[in-house]
Amino acid sequence: VYSQDWPKEMRADVVKESHKQTAKLDATYGVESRYDTFPDFPAFICPERDPPLSGFDAELQADRIPLKTAALLLDQTRDVDTNKPRQSLLEKIPCGKQLLKHKYEEKFHKLIERLWKEHFINIRKRIDVHCEFKYRPISLTLSMPNWMNDEKVDKIYESIIADVFGDIIPVTAIDFIGEAQGMVRCIHKEFIQETSRLSVEIGNRHHILVIDIGGSAMNGTLCQIARDDSSDSADAITHCVEVDSFGCPGGSELWHMQIGDVIANKEGYNAASEELQKLMQRFRQLQGSYEDPSKAILVDVNDRNYHLSNKQAKESWSKSFKDATDMIERKVDEAVERVGGADLMIIFSGGSLKLGYLQNLIKGYMKENYPKVPLNFIQTRDDVDIADNTGLIARGCAYARAFKRPVLEVLDRMALGVQAGSPIKQGSNEWHWLGDTLATGVTGSCTLNRRTAIKKIGLKIIADPLFQSLRAGDKKLNFQNCYDLFSVPASDLETPGEYTFKISRVAHSLLDERHKLKLDLDCTYLDNSQGIEMRKSRSYTLPLYFHIGTCCVLPKEDEIEMSGWTYGSTQAQPIKKLDEESIFIDDDI
Known part of the structure; x- marks a missing residue:
């Protein structure tokens, strides 16, 4: 650009x-x-x-x-x-x-x-x-x-x-970066302008779900928007941070392949034959004209008609799009449950949406289940001005790179904490501990009593990337706004006992200017063979970088340093009782 x-x-x-x-x-x-x-x-x-x-x-x-x-x-x-x-x-x-x-x-x-x-x-x-x-x-x-x-x-x-x-x-x-992430960056830069229809429809919402259906893949991302409170302008949207991403195979290119395979097998064509090549060129010209491509399909080439039966057409469409449409419906359901329909806008893009039948399937699902959630197909709307309708994702890549931010700047606007518990499922709150990270770090504890329960419990560093921008006055952090930054290996949590942890920032040096986080983990447990209480400790040092696709800080996975376990006897430590129904910030840190 x-x-x-x-x-x-x-x-x-x-x-x-x-x-x-x-x-x-x-x-x-x-x-x-x-x-x-x-x-x-x-x-x-x-x-x-x-x-x-x-x-x-x-x-x-x-x-x-x-x-x-x-x-x-x-x-x-x-x-x-x-x-x-x-x-x-x-x-x-x-x-x-x-x-x-x-x-x-x-x-x-x-x-x-x-x-x-x-x-x-x-x-x-x-x-x-x-x-x-x-x-x-x-x-x-x-x-x-x-x-x-x-x-x-x-x-x-x-x-x-x-x-x-x-x-x-x-x-x-x-x-x-992911393809949907590129589309989000392009939408943020080019479509959400002060006077644009899209910005008016977004209004004061804080979440957009962007789904791109291209030729061979469906990709999606749920993003949270942060605004400059000092301005009412739509241009005051300062950050658009990913909180979830997903994707699967699916799209018009796969559909073309399926149709080509069916006709080639039916007519005995070689995959490289000139006849099949001409037929597929004609099919691409006709693809948008089929009112229901899951029913019988006719392709005419050089005064000859090629037919796909109802069964063949339905199977071809299903193999090409069903996984994608099923995932779209599931992810829309999850997004509405997670953030609420009143705070959500859904935006679709991608070449496969030139197929009117696919658009109608999506519109039908939304109308039946979420009629009040705004739905946009930005590349097929007459009232959305697109200066250049090609290369949207490519331009989004350029915008993402241009928006690259220093790690310290991102750390200063976020809150970090520790989750000990199972992933959130169907809205049930299974998060046991969360604290914010200041210069002195985050501390906390959790107890693993039964070996049968340990497999269900993970220990993760999690992050709310827009805490200071949107929720600085809150006393609680919400799982809906957090992402997983680092998961402690399950093998390090196999010993039943009390686990205490601390997160701290590691000051950078002249020799290493990278910003790092350190997780110190202690486990107090009973050594049955000796009949005494023991403690083992290990630490994890995480070099951080700014990921331009998500606009979040993430660890350099291949550079994470883990110390060996150190062992020693100890006196029993009191276990801090935690309120498992809440996620909170410890103001005493």
Whole structure:
């Protein structure tokens, strides 16, 4: 995004490209707009072709695969929800089963990495063109679907990106955020203006639920808004902080794949056949015209009609969208229960919403269950002004990076505490202790009496990121406004006994300027073999960084320091009785 202070001649024209050409840059058709967003470079591949295809060569092929989906094949770490290798998530995607045939083939994995590198090289070419107009790249932010993104995949991308951009962008300036997080940053910057319809409809609400349904993934984020109390202007929205995120496979691209698979099997077409390619091009032209795509579908190509039966059409739609629509309904329910309908606005975006049938499904659910909660489809509203309807998430990435804040500034506006208990479920309050963090830290205690109960109890550092901005006068912290900052490993809580803890800030030094938190954990327990009371202690030191997607501080997980356990005998300590029905701040800290 160019600076408004630069003279016009320094603003790079948007580079236009023809889909019929292969990576030819043509700057002769300059488009002057409010934003300079790079045109899309197709992130598709056909890895099983000989030779493999990518970019514009792959975009119009019937057997194309989203490049970001293919990257999941490289991730064999365990998924926290399924406890299976994360690459097994590909089973939910039409092209995924074909990719999984190569999950043990190192040569194929190297091919995927090479195609990713080619993609970034093409992006680098566009950056170089813009640099000729005196732009200077200083950072790179990559958005990923929530369900595809984890540390393993990030490391793969970091390696490739460093290889392509290392001479102009340092590794420390490479960031990863969720796609919905990028959309939120764009909405905050471009749509919530003083005189905009959207800002008027948001009014004094403090929460927005943003859901983006793209081609292959649905992503969502629930954000809390903080305003400058000294101004009534909508521009006074100072922070938009994530308190929940979610996502799953789903979207129009997966639907195209499902339809293509059905027709290919029915007609005996090869996935790479020209006939199937023409048919799918025609289907994409017709996709928005189907009143109910879960019923029989007709595709006409060259005076020939192709039919999908009711059953085939319904199964294709269900495989492509049901997980996404089910999760949307569930997350809307949770958001309303969590913050209340009067304090919530829901915003939808993404290319799949060009399908009128999908919009109607969402509108129908909201009308039946939450008719008073404002609902917006920002990209299809006539009364919402969008200066540039392409690259919304990409621009959001740039805004997120520009909003990066010092860790100390964020710490000073938040409150930290310790949760000992199970996660919140259906509104039941199972939080046992919460205190705020000052210079002297947070202290507290909890008791684990029965081994059978220990598995249900976690110990976490939690944070209210906008406490000083919104709730500084409160005497209680609410779980609805907090996120998990760090969880003590379950293996460290296996001993029945009394656990005491303290959180403190670690002052930075000349040798290490990072801001850190320290959690000191003591456990007093009975050693049955010796018949005496013992105490064991350990500490956790958490280097913090500002995450530009959530606008929260998080620990550098690969740099967390844990001391070894130290043991000794001790006198019995009185156990502080806690009010399990309340979450409170200890004013005596």
